[in-house]
Amino acid sequence: MAESLRLDKFLWFARIVRTRAAAQGLAEQGRIRLSGRLVERAHTPVRVGDVLSFAQRGRVRVLKVEALPARRGPPAEARALYSELTSGAGGD
DSSP states (O other), X not given: OOXXXXXXXXXXXXXXSSXXXXXXHHHHTTOEEETTEEEOOTTOEEOTTOEEEXXXXXXXXXEEEOOOOSSOOOHHHHHTTEEEOOTTTTOO
């Protein structure tokens, strides 16, 4: 397995966004921070241990990358790829 994966592919494989085009747009609009650095490229490499922070559906999400996927699997498999660090994540 690869040591890194494109940011847009990770977001799509992990089912954080519905389409790869949406993932590319999110990254290229400069709306994602990767381990504290602002990202403006969809091809930015993501590695295990990186922390992603971005706004989604009216709240800020902070996710730690736990594993890199080889494919876009079912939702249960996708949830194992990251851990949610956002405080109060289930408070809606």
